[in-house]
Amino acid sequence: METGRAMSVALALRGIRKTFPGVVAVDGVDLDVRRGEIHALVGENGAGKSTLARIAFGELHADAGSVEAHGTVGLVHQHFELVGRLRVWQNVLLGREPRTGWRIDTRAARARVTHLAQRNGLSIDPDALVEDLPVGMRQRVELLRELERDPAVLLLDEPTAALAPGEIDAFFATIEQLAHNGTAVLVVTHKLNEVMEHAQRVTVMRHGKIVEQTQIARTSAREIAQAMVGGELPAIAQRAATVLAPCLSIRDLRTAGAAGLRGVDLDVRRGEIVGIAGVEGNGQSALADAIAGMITHAGTVAFASPHTTVGIVPQDRAREALVLGWSLVENVAFSRFQNARMHAGPFVNFANARTDAQTIAQRFDVRAATLDVPVATLSGGNQQKIVVGRALVDHPEFLLAYNPTRGIDVGAAALVQSRLVQARNDGAAILLISFELDEILALADRVLVLFNGSIAGAFDGASADRGELGRLMAGGA
Amino acid sequence: MKSLMDRARGARGALGALAIALVLITAAMLVAGASPIDGFAALFAGALGGTHQLGETLVQATALLFPALGIALAFRAGLFNIGAEGQLLVGGLAAGALGANVHLAPALAAVIMLGGGALAGGVWGGIAGWLKARFGANEIIATLMLNFIAASLTGYLVAGPLKSSPAGGPETAPLAHAYWLPVLLPYTRLSIALLIALAIAALLHVVLTRTVFGYELRAIGEAPEAARRAGISLQRMALLALASSGAIAGLGGASIVAGELHRFNTQLSPGYGYTAIAVALVGDLDARWICVAAFAFGILETGGLAMQAVANIPKDAIHVIEGVIVVLLAARRYVAARAAIAS
Amino acid sequence: MTLALLVTLLTLTVLKATPIIFAALGGTISERSGVVNIGLEGMMAAGAFGAVYATSATGNPVVGVIAGILAGAFFGFVLGVAATRLKVDQIVAGTGINLLCIGGAAYALVVLFHQQGSSPQVASLGTADVWLIVLAFALAIALHAFLWLTPWGLRLRAIGENPRAVLAAGIDPLRVRMLAVTISGALAGLGGAFLSVGELNIYSDGMTAGRGFIALAAVIFGRWTPLGATLAALCFGFFEALQFILQGRVAWLPSDAMQALPYVAAVIALAGATGRVRAPESDGVPF
Numbered sequence A: 001m002e003t004g005r006a007m008s009v010a011l012a013l014r015g016i017r018k019t020f021p022g023v024v025a026v027d028g029v030d031l032d033v034r035r036g037e038i039h040a041l042v043g044e045n046g047a048g049k050s051t052l053a054r055i056a057f058g059e060l061h062a063d064a065g066s067v068e069a070h071g072t073v074g075l076v077h078q079h080f081e082l083v084g085r086l087r088v089w090q091n092v093l094l095g096r097e098p099r100t101g102w103r104i105d106t107r108a109a110r111a112r113v114t115h116l117a118q119r120n121g122l123s124i125d126p127d128a129l130v131e132d133l134p135v136g137m138r139q140r141v142e143l144l145r146e147l148e149r150d151p152a153v154l155l156l157d158e159p160t161a162a163l164a165p166g167e168i169d170a171f172f173a174t175i176e177q178l179a180h181n182g183t184a185v186l187v188v189t190h191k192l193n194e195v196m197e198h199a200q201r202v203t204v205m206r207h208g209k210i211v212e213q214t215q216i217a218r219t220s221a222r223e224i225a226q227a228m229v230g231g232e233l234p235a236i237a238q239r240a241a242t243v244l245a246p247c248l249s250i251r252d253l254r255t256a257g258a259a260g261l262r263g264v265d266l267d268v269r270r271g272e273i274v275g276i277a278g279v280e281g282n283g284q285s286a287l288a289d290a291i292a293g294m295i296t297h298a299g300t301v302a303f304a305s306p307h308t309t310v311g312i313v314p315q316d317r318a319r320e321a322l323v324l325g326w327s328l329v330e331n332v333a334f335s336r337f338q339n340a341r342m343h344a345g346p347f348v349n350f351a352n353a354r355t356d357a358q359t360i361a362q363r364f365d366v367r368a369a370t371l372d373v374p375v376a377t378l379s380g381g382n383q384q385k386i387v388v389g390r391a392l393v394d395h396p397e398f399l400l401a402y403n404p405t406r407g408i409d410v411g412a413a414a415l416v417q418s419r420l421v422q423a424r425n426d427g428a429a430i431l432l433i434s435f436e437l438d439e440i441l442a443l444a445d446r447v448l449v450l451f452n453g454s455i456a457g458a459f460d461g462a463s464a465d466r467g468e469l470g471r472l473m474a475g476g477a
Numbered sequence B: 001m002k003s004l005m006d007r008a009r010g011a012r013g014a015l016g017a018l019a020i021a022l023v024l025i026t027a028a029m030l031v032a033g034a035s036p037i038d039g040f041a042a043l044f045a046g047a048l049g050g051t052h053q054l055g056e057t058l059v060q061a062t063a064l065l066f067p068a069l070g071i072a073l074a075f076r077a078g079l080f081n082i083g084a085e086g087q088l089l090v091g092g093l094a095a096g097a098l099g100a101n102v103h104l105a106p107a108l109a110a111v112i113m114l115g116g117g118a119l120a121g122g123v124w125g126g127i128a129g130w131l132k133a134r135f136g137a138n139e140i141i142a143t144l145m146l147n148f149i150a151a152s153l154t155g156y157l158v159a160g161p162l163k164s165s166p167a168g169g170p171e172t173a174p175l176a177h178a179y180w181l182p183v184l185l186p187y188t189r190l191s192i193a194l195l196i197a198l199a200i201a202a203l204l205h206v207v208l209t210r211t212v213f214g215y216e217l218r219a220i221g222e223a224p225e226a227a228r229r230a231g232i233s234l235q236r237m238a239l240l241a242l243a244s245s246g247a248i249a250g251l252g253g254a255s256i257v258a259g260e261l262h263r264f265n266t267q268l269s270p271g272y273g274y275t276a277i278a279v280a281l282v283g284d285l286d287a288r289w290i291c292v293a294a295f296a297f298g299i300l301e302t303g304g305l306a307m308q309a310v311a312n313i314p315k316d317a318i319h320v321i322e323g324v325i326v327v328l329l330a331a332r333r334y335v336a337a338r339a340a341i342a343s
Numbered sequence C: 001m002t003l004a005l006l007v008t009l010l011t012l013t014v015l016k017a018t019p020i021i022f023a024a025l026g027g028t029i030s031e032r033s034g035v036v037n038i039g040l041e042g043m044m045a046a047g048a049f050g051a052v053y054a055t056s057a058t059g060n061p062v063v064g065v066i067a068g069i070l071a072g073a074f075f076g077f078v079l080g081v082a083a084t085r086l087k088v089d090q091i092v093a094g095t096g097i098n099l100l101c102i103g104g105a106a107y108a109l110v111v112l113f114h115q116q117g118s119s120p121q122v123a124s125l126g127t128a129d130v131w132l133i134v135l136a137f138a139l140a141i142a143l144h145a146f147l148w149l150t151p152w153g154l155r156l157r158a159i160g161e162n163p164r165a166v167l168a169a170g171i172d173p174l175r176v177r178m179l180a181v182t183i184s185g186a187l188a189g190l191g192g193a194f195l196s197v198g199e200l201n202i203y204s205d206g207m208t209a210g211r212g213f214i215a216l217a218a219v220i221f222g223r224w225t226p227l228g229a230t231l232a233a234l235c236f237g238f239f240e241a242l243q244f245i246l247q248g249r250v251a252w253l254p255s256d257a258m259q260a261l262p263y264v265a266a267v268i269a270l271a272g273a274t275g276r277v278r279a280p281e282s283d284g285v286p287f
Helices: A049-057 A088-093 A106-119 A135-148 A165-180 A192-198 A221-229 A284-292 A317-321 A328-334 A350-363 A380-392 A410-425 A437-443 A466-473 B002-031 B036-048 B051-076 B084-101 B106-135 B139-159 B193-210 B212-222 B224-229 B234-261 B272-282 B287-311 B317-342 C003-032 C040-058 C061-084 C090-113 C126-149 C151-161 C163-167 C173-199 C211-221 C226-246 C261-273
Strands: A009-020 A023-034 A038-043 A064-069 A073-076 A153-157 A184-189 A201-206 A209-215 A245-254 A262-270 A273-277 A298-303 A310-313 A398-402 A429-433 A446-451 A454-460
Touching (some): A023 A049, A023 A184, A023 A209, A038 A049, A038 A165, A038 A192, A038 A221, A049 A153, A088 A106, A088 A135, A106 A135, A153 A165, A165 A184, A184 A192, A192 A221, A245 A429, A262 A273, A262 A429, A262 A454, A310 A380, A317 A380, A317 B224, A328 A380, A328 B212, A350 A380, A380 A398, A380 A410, A410 A437, A446 A466, A454 A466, B002 B036, B002 B287, B002 B317, B036 B287, B051 B234, B051 B272, B051 B287, B084 B106, B084 B139, B084 B234, B084 B272, B106 B234, B106 C261, B139 C261, B193 B234, B234 B272, B272 B317, B272 C090, B287 B317, B317 C090, C003 C040, C003 C061, C003 C151, C003 C226, C040 C061, C040 C211, C061 C090, C126 C151, C126 C173, C126 C226, C151 C173, C163 C173, C211 C261, C226 C261
Parallel strands (some): A073 A153, A273 A429, A310 A398, A398 A429
Antiparallel strands (some): A009 A064, A245 A298, A446 A454
16 A cells, blocks of 8 residues: 555654743654664754654654654663663563563563673673663663664664764664664764764754755765754864963872772863863763862872862753852852852852853853843753853863863854863863863863773874774773 | 742742632631631631730741741751751750749840750751761651650650759749740730741841852752852751751740740640741741741631631641641642743 | 560560551652652551541441551552642652641541540450551561562662653553552551551540651661561660660659650661662652
8 A cells, every 4th residue: 555665664753843831842843764774863952853852752742743653663862761770681671571470580581681682782791780880881771672672763862972982883883783674763963973974864953943854975064064053163262372381280090989080190281271082981070070179089189379260160060060040140159159259248249249140141142131030041051151151250270171062052062162262372271071072172282081090092182183082982002 | 120029929829828728717617517707707806806816826926937937947958857846845945944043134044045945956956967967867857856855855854853843743943024025015925036036037038148158058958969069068058057947946945935934844835846837838938928927827826716616616627727738839839940940 | 674574575566666667668669669758657647547537437446447548548649649740849748748637637536526635445456456467567578579579569669760761661650659659658557547446546646656757767777678667667666665664664764755765766777877878769859
């Protein structure tokens, strides 16, 4: 009854529309994913691609439109939805446990998971506790859980965000094998090199709408990027010549824990950006926390002078940096109470806080109705601008920036990056920890690779080789 | 602009709770077969119908206001202090024991009694704070357990070491008349404790909205990890918050002794510390609205007795209504939080 | 200490621990599903009163126990709806339920029995309460097996850790949570019924005396496991029994101060247990 071409469509989305309070996340989208293809869905943060994937999976309900899937749909989340304190087999088989009588047949369960893993070329210990596994392995568990249900359509939301370059190739080898066997694969991503290399078709979303849909063979990474941002990519401020002077010196830094540091030496000088490249979970959080004084450590973290001023951009703006229910003015005051400008005796100096908030809002183009609305009502990009702006407002001699552009749109990211470069040009010492290799390469004067709690290599920013960095990030000697 | 919004929200909360209460009371009256008009007439006449009634209503409101303010302070720091009852008791005991045993100028004696009560309540709350800070012990269970311990301890002390006379009941010796807190409204039991409570409310409001300490306190409640990274010690703040919360409740206990009972006995509180949780929540944890809520609850507590006589509704119905209000308010707070984020 | 005294002490320990065991098992299952049940105390009171009222109406304490279970389950269901569908603050809602149940029982005493403070005496289970004691221990073992051996136990634990993880498996975490809190209320109600028509034959205001909160401490001290919570409840029961034994027997120990013993034990256990163990990851977090 159906033509051969129509039969090959495994997932058909028609006229999908979804609004959240105040925003239209997805605005009338049609999308087909065919059996045997790897289809890339790209777009900026906030373009609506993750929302679309969750609608296709059935996790969210569309306000309008239809989802038609021929067979099961599986979704590998960007932030894995696993139970850390359960074992691998328990996570994979949750809801589908084999039984003997009223009990779970644990032997059969292990065998099933081992077999499933082998068939897909993903070796794993079914008895390992998920919370003990490295990020790459956890993704494997999440993938196995979806494969257990033998999906006709597999949705992957930013699947390589936490993988090292070498792991990425292995991951796509598995995915290509699945596609070869007839699975329809939709990859939600913002990494265009992976799209060009592994996908057959690409759909570009912007502001909730599809702006381009084409065969990979007929387009280029540059064209896709322009479609994503709707024009030319914003430029980042140029690095100027600076006078280097010692600022932060770290020697033999060690911290406890599986993702701790195992003897790190590094120096950051005023007038330079030192980039820490590495895959998530290799000690970045321990490094940031040790410098911020949040955890105990062995070894020394020494500034050039005891009076060195420090600014910090923590990784998680919503949890670690802001009080979401408070206004911009209150947030600007809150983390800087040690600063004499922020208090008058026991009272908060709201006048000075407001002045500083105005400065930040102007310099960072924070789009808020007033300085008094709760920051919870602002977009992620605007929140992040506040966090970075607050860290820079006192012109610190040292700045620690941990994933300063994570999860924000390209325009906001370019602005934040430009302000970091300007701070460097003005003589600040900046330690940039980022999981995005592109960001490191664009901003850093020197690049250090952090692997398994140690510095695995050091490069000059201008001459750093992507392939070599990727090899070291994955643990290559 | 923001304060205006806040005010509207607080007003909605208090008025909404009051409306729910009125509906429930009406329902209770109908169930009991009484005329709601007669019932309400009795309730309001009993609570506000004359100087004596108004005075008694304000006495009840004052007794609720102290612990409610203390509870609000702790709640704003994210700490659920349900130990106000015990903190009232130890505060009252300290005041009673000091008042019966010191011989000073009356004004000084009053200060010593009230200060001693606040200190005792602060220590009692501080124990839970210390357990929280030092061991991470759940403050809800700890403060509640400390209520029972306070009841046993004060019961033991007034039955033994602090007993007024070998032949007397379980209470401390009566205070010298000169030590009584001055009466505010002639021919009633209302003392200047009301003014002290209102002053504490004003102070709390200023501290929470204007001072660094207040901001730090609210920060650990709303965003503990951000607060920690801003250099605020969660442990220190938990200890300070629960100790000051207990001190305010303890001051309340002392003011009941110095202004109303004029001695300590174990019947000091008919559950003010628990009702005050409802008062604090109805007042949206905002000192200004807590004053209003305390007055409304004072009307219910005082008028409830009159209503019992006229409309044949047990006074305990009031406590059922309080419980329903708190459950409904929990839902309202959620809705308000959602609305704030969505707008 | 004579042998007879020791036997009395142990018997009393089991007797005093039983209502706490029921409530603590309820607290365990609720918290394992991700809902902190601060309302255990009120649900116990509701169970205790419900049992007395049904016993007085029917003359049969077994009917009373069933009514107590239902009364507790009802308020468990109320908290369940509040904590899942309405996504309210669980602590605030639980506190409201405590005020509601304890105040409600006082109100109902007046309305139904025309008495203040306590109910008239009703028929009690008498020596048949031993079956409830047996039931408490059997339930502890059964619940332990349920949580660690069965598919639904695994799912319940997964929901308490990360409710989103079970969505993929096609399970509605909210329904499971609602059911768990309702069962939790039923168990607390059973504990309350044991207090009123098992151990005694009346309901009186304040008779639960913080046992719901002691049960919460037992949940933590027992590391969120049914058998652990049962052991912890026995430990608190022991101190309650000890207080009874010592009262009057040891002249220089003031009985008023001795009443604090089980509560002091609970506070110390709470402080000692915390930090060594982790609560379920999503315990108390609305989904």
